[in-house]
Amino acid sequence: MDTRPIGVFDSGVGGLTVFKEIRQLLPHEDLIYFGDTARVPYGGKSIKVIQKYSNEISRFLEIQGIKMLVVACNTASALALNRLKNECSVPVIGVIDPGVRAAVKAANGGLIGVIGTRGTINSEAYQKRILRLRSGIEVLAKACPLLVPIVEENVIDSEIARLAIHMYLKDFKKVSSLILACTHYPLLKNVIRDYLGPEVALIDSAEETAIEVKEMLQARRITGDESHIGLDQFFVSDSPESFTEIGEAFLGRPMQGGCFLHSWQNDD
Numbered sequence: 226m227d228t229r230p231i232g233v234f235d236s237g238v239g240g241l242t243v244f245k246e247i248r249q250l251l252p253h254e255d256l257i258y259f260g261d262t263a264r265v266p267y268g269g270k271s272i273k274v275i276q277k278y279s280n281e282i283s284r285f286l287e288i289q290g291i292k293m294l295v296v297a298c299n300t301a302s303a304l305a306l307n308r309l310k311n312e313c314s315v316p317v318i319g320v321i322d323p324g325v326r327a328a329v330k331a332a333n334g335g336l337i338g339v340i341g342t343r344g345t346i347n348s349e350a351y352q353k354r355i356l357r358l359r360s361g362i363e364v365l366a367k368a369c370p371l372l373v374p375i376v377e378e379n380v381i382d383s384e385i386a387r388l389a390i391h392m393y394l395k396d397f398k399k400v401s402s403l404i405l406a407c408t409h410y411p412l413l414k415n416v417i418r419d420y421l422g423p424e425v426a427l428i429d430s431a432e433e434t435a436i437e438v439k440e441m442l443q444a445r446r447i448t449g450d451e452s453h454i455g456l457d458q459f460f461v462s463d464s465p466e467s468f469t470e471i472g473e474a475f476l477g478r479p480m481q482g483g484c485f486l487h488s489w490q491n492d493d
């Protein structure tokens with residue numbers, strides 16, 4: 226038994242989609258979430274910057290005594306995961322491999338679509354991993370930079386969201402499975418499903434990642450105390466108040482456990 230918390234981080238509020246799935250699947254585990262709200266978005270930033278930020282956050286979470294690190298951000302998973310795995314003293318899980326495995330299975334040899342931020346798509350991390358798992362399979366990938374602000378502004382069920390999805394996904398009606406390779410996109414699932422139709426399997430990395438976290442805890446024999454009710458703790462690098470407001474909408478419930486500010490030393 227290992228009662229240390231699991232650390233989860235994202236560039237901001239989006240990783241709460243992953244946090245929510247982990248919380249649901251692992252009700253006995255303590256969770257610490259870090260949202261780098263002072264430096265979001267990560268989607269258009271360079272690899273060097275993403276690696277620096279990811280490293281700082283993982284060090285902060287390691288100091289909090291975590292037993293596992295979940296990189297709940299697709300851009301950070303695409304650009305910094307290997308480095309984090311080498312540098313962290315605890316096991317590290319990203320959101321890419323779980324999503325890829327589910328997409329390959331669901332596509333059953335058919336075309337796989339991937340949508341994400343510019344950083345994620347340009348890194349080709351998804352495309353390469355899909356081909357490593359099933360060589361010869363066709364992948365259609367597209368960066369959809371307008372979708373993050375649409376979710377952040379909470380205009381999900383709107384004409385703007387439908388227009389953006391039409392603009393980005395008009396070539397995707399032929400895919401067999403589509404990976405929602407960005408923390409924010411699961412919130413647009415219904416609009417995307419309405420547009421693409423029920424034949425396209427939508428792969429939500431958040432659900433798949435939570436399953437992998439559970440499996441890794443069991444494999445490493447570091448599961449928590451089953452009689453304990455898991456506690457949540459949130460840290461952000463900018464206003465805890467605004468994070469709490471949007472975060473509660475993401476989670477669909479109040480944020481118990483509190484939200485605290487952690488400022489980066491180099492910031493003014």
Ligand code: DGL
Nearest residue numbers: 236266267268299300408
């Ligand atoms: N969390 C980021 C991702 O999953 C999306 C938001 C951002 O650009 O920082 O790629």
